[in-house]
Amino acid sequence: MLSEPEQRVLHEIERRIVASDPGLASLLTSPHGQRKQRGARVAHDVVCVVAVILGVLCLVLGQIASGLAALVFAAVVLEVRRARFPSDSARPARTARRRI
Structure with a gap:
């Protein structure tokens, strides 16, 4: 754990890097985790998508209970995705990279 003065110095260094080279700052802050x-x-x-396709296929083939179960499963997966990744609905616009 860093002390208070060390944290301030680190934040100042980060602020200067972001101000001087935003491209480098974005590379440093978005490594493997976003992938x-x-x-x-x-x-x-x-x-x-697979659950929806299987649900519709089951409904078409007359397997009502299986089709409904697959569609409910797809809805649950969709809700879990929305809860786990809430930032997908408000994605920031991509910025163009500078060429050197």
Whole structure:
């Protein structure tokens, strides 16, 4: 744990890096973690789409209970995704990278 003066110095360094080179700051603050979250969001999406397709297929084939269960499962997966990744609805716009 850093002491109070060390934390202030660290925040000042971070502020200067962000002010001088926002591209570098974004690279330093968004490493591997965002890739994992993107993969988890895609996995939720795939499971939801497969469940909806199976639910509709079951309903078409006359398996009402199985179809409804698959559709309810898809709805649960969708709600879990929304709860786990609430920032998806308000994504910030991407900024263009500067060329050197």
